Amino acid sequence: MSLTQQVLKGDRLALSRLLTLVENNSPEGRAALAELFSHTGKAHLIGVTGSPGTGKSSLVNQLVLQYRKMDQKKVAVIAVDPSSPFTGGAVLGDRVRMRDLSGDDGVFIRSMASRGSVGGIAQTTAALAQVFDAAGYEIIIIETVGAGQSEVEIARLAHTTLVVEAPGLGDDIQAIKAGILEIADVLVINKADRPGVEHTERALRSSLELARPVSRVYHHGQAMTVKAHKPPPNTWIPPINKTIATDGSGIAKVIESIANHMQYLRTSGEWNARERARLRSETEALVRDTLMTQFLKGLPEGAFESALERVFSHSLSPIEAAQFLAQTERPQTPRATKEQP
Amino acid sequence: MSEHTIRVLVAKPGLDGHDRGAKVVARALRDAGMEVIYTGLRQTPEMIAEAALQEDVDVVGLSILSGAHMALAPRIMELLKANGQDQVKVFMGGIIPDEDMPRLKAMGITGIYGPGASTEEIVKEIREATKS
Ligand code: B12
Ligand SMILES: Nc1nc2c(ncn2[C@@H]2O[C@H](COP(=O)(O)OP(=O)(O)OP(=O)(O)O)[C@@H](O)[C@H]2O)c(=O)[nH]1
Ligand SMILES: [Mg+2]
Numbered sequence: 386m387s388l389t390q391q392v393l394k395g396d397r398l399a400l401s402r403l404l405t406l407v408e409n410n411s412p413e414g415r416a417a418l419a420e421l422f423s424h425t426g427k428a429h430l431i432g433v434t435g436s437p438g439t440g441k442s443s444l445v446n447q448l449v450l451q452y453r454k455m456d457q458k459k460v461a462v463i464a465v466d467p468s469s470p471f472t473g474g475a476v477l478g479d480r481v482r483m484r485d486l487s488g489d490d491g492v493f494i495r496s497m498a499s500r501g502s503v504g505g506i507a508q509t510t511a512a513l514a515q516v517f518d519a520a521g522y523e524i525i526i527i528e529t530v531g532a533g534q535s536e537v538e539i540a541r542l543a544h545t546t547l548v549v550e551a552p553g554l555g556d557d558i559q560a561i562k563a564g565i566l567e568i569a570d571v572l573v574i575n576k577a578d579r580p581g582v583e584h585t586e587r588a589l590r591s592s593l594e595l596a597r598p599v600s601r602v603y604h605h606g607q608a609m610t611v612k613a614h615k616p617p618p619n620t621w622i623p624p625i626n627k628t629i630a631t632d633g634s635g636i637a638k639v640i641e642s643i644a645n646h647m648q649y650l651r652t653s654g655e656w657n658a659r660e661r662a663r664l665r666s667e668t669e670a671l672v673r674d675t676l677m678t679q680f681l682k683g684l685p686e687g688a689f690e691s692a693l694e695r696v697f698s699h700s701l702s703p704i705e706a707a708q709f710l711a712q713t714e715r716p717q718t719p720r721a722t723k724e725q726p
Numbered sequence: 727m728s729e730h731t732i733r734v735l736v737a738k739p740g741l742d743g744h745d746r747g748a749k750v751v752a753r754a755l756r757d758a759g760m761e762v763i764y765t766g767l768r769q770t771p772e773m774i775a776e777a778a779l780q781e782d783v784d785v786v787g788l789s790i791l792s793g794a795h796m797a798l799a800p801r802i803m804e805l806l807k808a809n810g811q812d813q814v815k816v817f818m819g820g821i822i823p824d825e826d827m828p829r830l831k832a833m834g835i836t837g838i839y840g841p842g843a844s845t846e847e848i849v850k851e852i853r854e855a856t857k858s
Contacts, residue, residue, distance in 0.1 A: 397779060397780070472759045475756055476752050476753065477764065480764070487777070496763045496781060498761045
């Protein structure tokens with residue numbers, strides 16, 4: 386039986402080995418991805434991002450516990466930590482907070498190093514999610530590197546993105562940058578047992594209103610925010626949930642917010658729009674790669690390098706170099722016709 | 727594709743809280759370019775085998791300073807085998823009396839290190855053992 390067949394049958398060791406092949410972008414991994422594609426598209430991808438130490442892993446631990454209590458759906462976790470830019474090595478420590486999940490065959494946790502990627506996830510994180518999807522994991526939670534910057538990559542990949550904040554991170558205003566708020570579908574203020582929660586919540590609400598204007602109604606002459614249970618059609622206002630990830634308080638509400646967001650995605654057509662955009666950009670990137678490889682193969686020996694040299698010496702601009710190469714005669718086809726029989 | 731990145735699980739089985747050695751080794755392996763999955767304290771053999779499976783590691787590194795190695799090691803070796811991970815190399819460190827070494831080696835443990843062991847030596851021997 387082939388590795389992909391074993392994976393489809395639920396073999397966990399085969400799944401783990403395939404994840405490695407895909408993570409390493411090996412030819413076998415790529416072939417398997419192609420084979421598995423028709424089995425994908427069923428999973429709900431949930432991204433969890435936020436500054437270092439806000440409690441992302443602890444929160445993931447609680448979310449998975451809760452999901453597993455709710456129904457029989459299998460849950461996968463992909464936890465990304467940074468690679469050292471100097472040695473390429475990494476210490477991946479997110480599992481430390483997920484020990485409650487061990488012993489459950491319906492859960493699969495995979496740690497992943499960012500391997501030089503800067504967007505908070507690794508180059509092959511999306512591909513790993515596809516493998517889990519094909520293997521029947523209906524909920525896939527992806528914890529990003531805790532950079533706290535604008536981690537747009539995760540928003541592109543995940544259907545629902547959770548942004549985790551915590552009180553007392555020093556400068557709240559700094560931490561709550563507009564960029565990270567724009568990617569949030571659900572906001573979580575974790576460590577609600579710590580002092581300063583109200584302050585963090587106020588700061589979040591006001592940044593949120595700047596980032597995403599909220600409709601208001603007037604009542605007795607006072608401006609009131611329209612409540613989340615009655616949003617204008619086709620807009621999603623990220624709810625703010627408070628949690629204590631170390632004891633599970635507030636987790637049920639987060640699960641509810643995620644479910645509501647899923648519902649919104651489905652009814653608004655956003656789900657389809659996101660899927661199509663994601664698949665389109667993936668296909669486009671692959672077409673680009675393929676054409677580039679073909680193009681380079683078709684060029685005369687050394688033509689690309691010599692054009693590059695001229696760019697390096699500033700005697701040719703990159704645009705001119707590209708145009709020049711595109712017009713360069715291809716050794717096989719055009720030349721063959723010129724040679725007289 | 728570049729050569730395969732060595733993935734190592736570093737775990738502390740048993741109940742003792744001596745985690746300095748495990749952390750020192752984890753960092754040394756990272757600095758040698760390996761990817762280290764660190765699972766922390768108080769891991770049961772079952773947890774260790776499960777993590778090794780999910781992470782598809784090349785090496786499992788155990789740090790035991792409690793004296794319980796003769797109880798823990800055989801169980802971990804057994805579980806790795808039962809999961810089909812016979813090819814995984816197991817390294818071990820901590821407080822391991824010399825007289826236990828032959829039996830541990832006979833169980834299939836590749837390398838055993840005590841206090842003061844050089845991390846360069848450990849890196850070198852892990853590289854050696856994972857060469858395919
Ligand atoms: C520091 C220390 C502590 C610290 C631990 C701090 C911490 N967070 O780690 C504290 C003070 C908390 C402590 C407490 C105790 N300790 Co203490 N402790 C030590 C001490 C002095 C040094 C250990 C250490 O950190 N060494 C530095 C590190 C870098 O070295 P290392 O762990 O040996 O690691 C090296 C190698 O072993 C190897 N290695 C280690 N792990 C791994 C893993 C892999 C994969 C590989 C390849 C290699 C490898 O490489 C490392 C680098 O060289 C040792 C004595 C000793 N000389 O070892 C006693 C010692 C380990 N402790 C001991 C005891 C008994 C205790 C207590 C029970 C004392 C008590 N009665 O309360 C408590 C238990 C606490 C608990 N919760 O478990 C005994 C253990 C006896 C035994 N096993 O038979 C020792 C040996 C002292 C003794 N001679 O009696 N301890
Ligand atoms: N008081 C309190 N501590 C918490 C809470 N949630 C997590 N912690 C602690 O915060 C620390 C960091 O938690 P993690 O879950 O590792 O945080 P993280 O965001 O995953 O961290 P990185 O992955 O390193 O960015 C740990 O010591 C947790 O025990 C909480 O709700 N309250
Ligand atoms: Mg984490």
